Amino acid sequence: MATEVRVGCAGWSIPGRYRTAFESDGSALERYASRLSAAEINSSFYRAHQPATYARWAEAVPAHFRFTVKIPRAISHELRLRGTGALLDRFLDESGHLGDRLGGLLLQLPPSLAFDARVASTFFAMLRRHTAVPVACEPRHAGWFDEAAEALMDRYGIARVAADPPRMDAGARPAGARCWRYWRWHGSPRTYYSDYDEQALHRLAAEVRVASTEGHPSWVIFDNTAHGFATANALRLQALLEPAHA
Known part of the structure; x- marks a missing residue:
């Protein structure tokens, strides 16, 4: 039986040329959530958000909608995963105010x-x-793509992101724990x-469909936002994944 499939973007801004594809009323987030089922909160990587902010975002979206929240760079890039207890506690407390709209966490690691x-x-x-909660890790150093690293992520229930463009061939496929399959397409x-x-997009739809039918919840996030293509790509992939296109 196929499992959950979600498609969304990094952030929820809607470029002007795509506005007619969304509902016309409400905030940007409310309009975005009228068509797409997930979004990454990337701003948490750069700065903390108040619990009330997360709660407000949760209230703005339908019950089925889910967010991924990016773990702060202070943890991943500055402390480099060492001595992070206090910062991690604060982040989890803040982001926890998304309640049941919190779909997972994203840990992106520096290439170094x-x-x-x-x-x-x-x-x-x-x-x-x-x-x-589900956790997806996007490592970018070659050492994270061997069997030992994959086994460790599997042990702790950490999914490895399938990225495009990948740093190496192995990085193009999802790995780690099978509790989540997570694609991040950055533009190529x-x-x-x-x-x-x-x-x-047809190739990606086929990969996601296989993962879903194998029982893996599958998310795709488009991060090619600089010229607004993430929105169009997400809408098109979502259409390709609908039963009529299967």
Whole structure:
């Protein structure tokens, strides 16, 4: 039986040329959520948000809608997963005010952060002591793409992101824990800018459909927002994943 499939964007701004595809009333988030079922909150990577802000976002979307929240760069890039307890507690408390609209967390690692089994295990164990929500990790150093790293992520229930463009071939496929399959498409060949053509979207739809029918909740987030193509790509992929196109 097919499982949950969600398609969305990094953020919820709607470029002017696509506004007619969404409801005309309400805030940007309310209009975005009228058509798409997920969104990444990327601003949490750069700055903290008040609990009331998360609560307000949760109230603005339908009951079926879900957010992914990006773990702060202070944890991933500055402290590099070491000594993060206090910051992690604060972040989880704040983002927890999304309530049942919290679909998961995203941990994006810097390209310079090599895989260290002890550091990774300590961080993931601490994370799992504090939350059971799905977690997707997007590593960008080659050391994270071997069997040892994949096994460790699987042990702690951490999914590895399937990224486009990938840093290496293995990075194009989802891995780690099978509790979540998570694609992040950033735009290719020009990251954050490039549009995806029909062939690429059909290929992605086929991959997502297979993962879903194998029982893996599957999310796709488009991050090619610089020229607004994320919105069009998300709407098109969602259409391709509808039963009539299966």
